[in-house]
Amino acid sequence: MLSIDEIKTLMKEMDSSSISELKYESEETKITLRKTSALTEKTVIQPTPVQVAAQPAAAPEVAAKTDSNAAPEQEPSLHKITAPMVGTFFSSPKPDVEAYVRKGSKVDKKTVVCIVEAMKLFNEIEAECKGTIVDILAEDGQLVEYGQPLFLVKED
Template sequence: MKRSELTEFELEEEGFKLRLSRKNGDVIPQIVHAAPMAATTPPFPVATAEAPAPEKPAEEKGISVIKSPMVGTFYRAPSPESAVFADVGTKVSADSVVCIIEAMKVMNEIQSELSGTITEVLVENGEAVEYGQPLFKVKTA
């Protein structure tokens, strides 16, 4: 405290308060335990046992799922005026681009990595997606 010429320092965290004060060159530490905080509603939703689990696509024989390789925003077409990359009934190969995921202002083309026919699109255009989230169902040969 002498080097920085501080005369007082106070730190307060959950249930703990530390105050250092320098008077006449002497440092006098004071530790005060704050009263426990009253229970309040947390600022974010808390999952409860009754909350339904997110729906997972049912595993079907001969059906594979194309999953998101990253977190971002899902787009079905390269621009609003363009046709979609893949729709129900579209035949895809392993290197077919099926959508774009925007992450940090970068447009990432997502390839099918499967060969087959798209049977279902599981995400809406412009929707936020998470890593590993199912995007399309593909009927493999």
């Protein structure tokens, strides 16, 4: 059996080496030591804002033009239906069944728009607003994150 001092010595040796995991087993003792890097646990990389150079005098006119192909999510009147949990997005209750909604479908607050499966539980997601589906932002079988926009709805 290892003594506390021997375990401490192992920990110090492991800390000064490149070994990340050590398992020790005997008839009476079983020990696993794991080393994690402080960098991997605490480092968060955030994007740096980009400085935009001053535009020539003609630039405001170019910026004032509206792009007819602009994404619908830029419209302020659209409601986003978001994922309430991490899981897998399904547009229909079964693979061989038609999707709950499509672009142009009318929905009300209680209309089921999709399923998010998490840990073998199939959670029906409701529209939570009355309107028309403008865009479907997730693909069938796609892993979605909490808060990720799934649908855009133009409210009535």
